[in-house]
Amino acid sequence: MSILSQLFWRIAHLFGLLKNQKLTNDQRIIQLMEAFQADEYGHEANLQTADLGYGFIHYGLIRQIKPKTVLCIGSRFGYIPAVLAQACYDNGFGQVYFVDAGLGETDAAAYTGKAYWRTPQGMAIFEKFGLGKFITLFVTTTKKFATLYPNLAFDYIYVDGDHSYKGATFDYKTFWPRLSQGGLMVFHDISIKEPMPEGEYGVYQVFAAARKKAGALVFPFLGSGLGILQKTKK
Structure with a gap:
């Protein structure tokens, strides 16, 4: 470090110019x-x-x-899709394909969904927050999405949609083949094993079976849990 650099840091410290030396931008995080x-x-x-x-x-x-392509399946109000899009924004490239059926409390298999993505506010929120270039919303089921875009492949996949065993199995079996070598598939709610008011949770079963065939990392938490699989060469 040069003498001028040392002098700057000492003066800055002396006059309290470096009060916030956190690596993260708290204001942006709170806004998001x-x-x-x-x-x-x-x-x-x-x-x-x-x-x-x-x-x-x-x-x-x-x-x-x-990643160049990211698939995000399900989100009540867009928290994780926004984080994924923000990361792509900060990378300077990448596209998040956000798929949500737009189900509400009166719909079967909504899993605490609020039908938010069918409202004008939901449809405009990513653009309003400055992330529109890096994320595209598809208000449809994963089954229809997979049919409409049969050639899309992904480097990162987040699964947080239909939490039933049948639904999670479909998402895994449909999109795992479309995950690139070395890519990651991340499952939310792998720690929930008991039926909840909104329905049965079978994600833990799907993840438990899938991790036997791929490298896995688990973040257990009684209220949800996060499981990560990496697709490696056979």
Whole structure:
């Protein structure tokens, strides 16, 4: 470090010019969490301390592997899709394909969905937050999406849609073959094993079987849990 650099840091420290030396931008994080109504409990996040919780894991992975294509299945108000899109934004490239059926509380298999993505506010929120270039919303089922875009492949896939065993199995079997070598498939709610008011949870069963065939990393948490699979060469 040069003498001038040393002098600058000493003066800055003396006059309190470096009060906030955190690596992260707390203001941006809080804005994102508020705009997309982050589920603090389900993602072990904390709005007051600008803690993205699981969001930091997704963000870090996207920044590290630098995917060109990301598939995000399901989100109540867009918290994780927004984190994925923000990571692509910060990378300077990448596209998030966000697929949500847009189901609400009166629909079967909604799994706490609020039909938010069928509202004008939901359809405009990513553009309004400055992430529109890096994410595209598809209000449809994963079955229809897979049929409409049979040639799309992905480097990173997040599964948080139909949490039933049947639904999670479909998403896994449909999109795992479309995951690139070295790519990651991430499952939310792998720790929930008991039936909930919104329905049965079978994601843990799907993940338990899938991890036997791929490299896996698990973040257990009674209220949700996160499981990561990496597709490696046979």
